[in-house]
Amino acid sequence: MREFDVALLSEAVYDMALHCCYILPDDFKAALRAARDAEDSEQGRHTLDIILTNLELSEQMQYPACQDTGMCVVWLEVGREVHFNADPYGAVQDGVRRAYKDGYLRKSVVGDPLRRTNTGDNTPAMVTTRIVAGDRVKAVYAAKGFGSENASQLKMLRPADGVDGVMSFVLKTVSEAGPNACPPLVVGVGIGGTFDHAARVAKEALMRPIGSIHPDPFYADLEAKWLDQINALGYGPQGYGGRTTALAVHIAALPTHIAGLPVAVNINCHMTRHEERVL
């Protein structure tokens, strides 16, 4: 057994929450620069230039890169030999609370979806836990903006709809999202499982580094094809016209029922704010 002080977890969440709103991951910046070079629309290049300048200004001048500093999503992978000395969920919320105060981040969370009073500190984060082997705790953190979250969709397809049916639904979702979701996008597609788990893995797929290849060649091939199809739509950066509607499509598949084909499409804007720490 490893005695685990939850203060470690609180500090890790605090650091990630503060850092990710100001400094975006290297894989994303590299993808954005490559997209800028490959963009064949003048408006598209101009827009990507401003987005790249924005990332520099954000780091240098200490502005969050985007004013929607998101709702916090946290995944905890807890080694089964870990014993927490106190409530780990409380520690996560404490990290978020302190980061949003100290980091001049926007508090965008309401405590109830219909009565809509702001909680004042951006809590609660949405937390998912998984028990794994070992004595470590891995924390994955994302600050999810809602311009793109609002453009996400889920549908229970029929098994006979197959690959083409799923692709059509992905393209429909991206088309309806259009400029509202702030392209260039990262598109997470969860296929299979149950209603809820399709959505969960779609969001988890957004955490994969941009440029990473799916380990299953069947899905690696679909990811490349669907990205081409999305980028043929012509929305381009911010929907002003151009090639770069999306930077990546990430698919996550789960076993499912003989009668079903759940598909969830979770859209991320170009604020791909996520980090992870192993504690």
Next chain:
Amino acid sequence: MSVLEISTPLTAALRRGLKAGQQVLLSGVIYAARDAAHLRFMAALEKGEALPIPLKDNLLYYVGPTPTRPGHVIGAAGPTTASRMDRFTPVLLELGLAGTIGKGFRSQTVIDAMVRHEAVYFGAIGGAGAVLAESIKKHDIIAYDDLGAEAVRRFEVERMPLIVLIDSQGNNWYETGPAAWRSRKER
């Protein structure tokens, strides 16, 4: 690509000269309001009360900035999705509002009202919170302070980078921009 420098107040004559797809740098005074402030605007109008901002020839920016860091004028200040304000926009245009600044699609009802009142919808780049903050030189909260990020603000902006998305004739760059790119590909 030509970039046009414009300033507020944005009279109908100035608005008529702006075409969808035109990049502009905007200077002058603009006002900020988003979801919750619009609800209060509507409640005020229903009661016959005056709005806290002047509308005639003015622009409304849909933004909820991050808290201001000491030494800064404002926090990150990029646009939010405009369509959530669609149900309120025609009334404000009717009262003289010259146009709006945001991101994303507008409804046909809004576009029709824009044509009637020769209004303009400008796009600011979503997620360019730092770039847009740097163009804001003065920032005052002028109403509904209790709404926090959603309070109504008055900004003085200098060379704020925008694009004309929907012009006063109803031309929509969200349609023509991507369509032009697609037809270039097909040739």
